[in-house]
Amino acid sequence: MNGVMEWNGVANMADSFPWLRWLDPQGLKRKMKKDLGKAIQIASKFVKERMEARGVGREKTRDFLDLLLEFEGNGIDEPDKISEHDLNIFYTGKWLFSSNLLDEIFMAGSETTSSTTEWAMTELLCNPETLMKAKAELTQVIGPNRKIEESDIDNLPYLQGIIKETLRLHPPVPLLLPRKAIDDTKFMGYFIPKDTQECVG
Incomplete structure (x- = not known):
């Protein structure tokens, strides 16, 4: 993979x-x-x-x-x-x-999940203050003796922010993807003939 x-x-x-x-x-x-x-x-x-x-x-x-x-x-x-x-x-x-x-x-x-997790951990290790805030939020919401559940995610806004920032800095898939027009098309005043290849992000 x-x-x-x-x-x-x-x-x-x-x-x-x-x-x-x-x-x-x-x-x-x-x-x-x-x-x-x-x-x-x-x-x-x-x-x-x-x-x-x-x-x-x-x-x-x-x-x-x-x-x-x-x-x-x-x-x-x-x-x-x-x-x-x-x-x-x-x-x-x-x-x-x-x-x-x-x-x-x-x-x-x-693959996308593991890549995002690796980057999130890398960024947290490079930013100890952020790591401490994330740990504090997890301790407060989850506690020391319980595993995180899917239902807990709504109560972890700081962790959600970390994931969003990780995805912004390190997107798991390329942002510029080639596309091909399957028919003659008019888009925003431009004529795009069939089989024209475009890169979109």
Whole structure:
């Protein structure tokens, strides 16, 4: 996941010069395929093991993966079932994409959180006064012998401020993301032809 996040955050010359895309001058596509492939192998292993366990009648666990496997939609706005294909991967021949669900959970749900936590701790260690204020707030609201609960967050405004400032100083994802117009568009008086690539922040 560290590799995927790193390659995702590197400025890619091919975004500015699309004719270089086939050449992959920085090797970002190759590196991303390798690291994303490893992450997908791990995620698909979880799905396969769980499906096999359910097939032999073992006692069902009740976690998020089970809910995805048991999902039944209305077949109109959503699928009847989430297929194993959707839970794992698909390959277009040009680029390797992760599943809509599991890899997003692994990548977005863990890497961004751990990165933010690491930066918050780093900033607190570099600012002892702020660390002392945060400790005092936690002691006052939580006490010394209890673990923090989600319901406590509303009562910890100073800690919330620390997290917001950490996200401002060290955003876990790049702020400039390339976008491509899917149709001819008029925006704020400017004509943007189809397939024009823009960087937005």
